[in-house]
Amino acid sequence: MAIDYERLKNWKIPVIETSYTHKDTMLYAIAVGLGSDPVNAQQLRFVYENELKVLPTMATILGHPGLWIQDPAAGVTWQQVLHGEQSIEIHEPLAPAGHVAGRTWVDEIVDKGREKGALIYQHRTLTDVATGRILCTLVSSIFCRADGGFGGPPRAAVPPHPVPAREPDxxxxxxxxxxxxxxxxxxxxxxxxxxxxxxxxxxxxxxxxxxxxxxxxxxxxxxxxxxxxxxxxxxxxxxxxxxxxxxxxxxxxxxxxxxxxxxxxxxxxxxxxxxxxxxxxxxxxxx
Incomplete structure (x- = not known):
């Protein structure tokens, strides 16, 4: 089954609520390399429950909608998908423990052509359930390597941010x-x-x-x-x-x-x- 543009554009993704604890926060930090120097006081703030801090990128795992594209009705060859892009905008720092809700929707689908695949852009807000305040906004793309040429309307992919040509600082x-x-x-x-x-x-x-x-x-x-x-x-x-x-x-x-x-x-x-x-x-x- 090929991608149906209108069906996928209007796909209803359930709201995902996540409760997380100090232990989850520390596990995330350890998984991305914090604590590699166990006596580094700055790193310990992310892996030790005393005055625990939260890595901003932890927002990517909270309220995550999962592989909803595995539904056959989505028309996506999910075994051939890759994460294309990711952005996080932080509105308020994450607490070390909390209860949040992720609301995700499809922004756009770009048909790059039969041999070039397709891009699905999805948008997610992460909200504190207790206060209703939006903590983060996340935008990502899914690169569907095997699903180009479905006949979607002409759309341009989001241009990438250019990095300087000079040596890094x-x-x-x-x-x-x-x-x-x-x-x-x-x-x-x-x-x-x-x-x-x-x-x-x-x-x-x-x-x-x-x-x-x-x-x-x-x-x-x-x-x-x-x-x-x-x-x-x-x-x-x-x-x-x-x-x-x-x-x-x-x-x-x-x-x-x-x-x-x-x-x-x-x-x-x-x-x-x-x-x-x-x-x-x-x-x-x-x-």
Missing amino acids: VLCDLPTLPQSALLYRLNGDFSPGHVDPEAARNAGFERPILHGLCTFGTAGHALLKSICDYEPERVRKIAARFSSPVYPGETIRTEIWRDSPNRASFRCRVSGRETVVLNNGLFEHDD
């Missing part, structure tokens, strides 16, 4: 663990391609890959460390495009350009392979 190397994907999946993404070698091969990868959102969280860690001195309340927006997978155990190098006092560009590579894994990154923050 800051480099931040953060290692991942061989078991990073096994840790990160405990946050709720149990897709088999991150743990099952056969599922990974069937998807075109030599072995299980790291979750894209774990790479995104590692980049968020690098930005928080390099630009905001581990002060999460200063973070306003993080956005990037996924360009290649990371294999657990690789080191992610985040290249950062200081564009202005409150804005930076970034991209991420893996050391050794010199492959860009996150590109067109934008980071906005307070002083």
